[in-house]
Amino acid sequence: MSHEGIRFVTEEQARREEAAHKELPREATEPLKVRVQKTEGTGMEIDWKDGHKSRWTFAWLRNACPCATCHEEREKAGREPGEPKPQATSLLPMYQAPPRPDSVAPTGKYAISFHWNDGHTSGIYSWDYLRRHCVCEECTAQRTS
Structure with a gap:
């Protein structure tokens, strides 16, 4: 008997997936102000219409690319959005x-x-995706509780 297409998930994974599909209020996914600090090289900040503020580094954003290729590669490796790829250990990286x-x-x-400066151009970061992956202490605590 083949089990192709059947995916077994832990209770924790099921809870996270359910939360990821829960609809957010419109004000939570509409930016009031977007600041990309391209010149400074630091990252991006968004003030949301519901009063929340989010901030990401460019490294986090690149490692969280939502395109299909990056998403599948992260899933296979078991990495979360924003989590960098493990670096190969060598004498001279x-x-x-x-x-x-x-x-x-x-x-x-x-x-x-x-x-991106590495040539990657296919990621489209929706406001909903960014809000769901806010890395502030409050949002991180809500996702892990």
């Missing part, structure tokens, strides 16, 4: 420039996209 966007553009009224 190759230098890799820190992630920075070469350009940033709005995608309709629902998202933002980055053209």
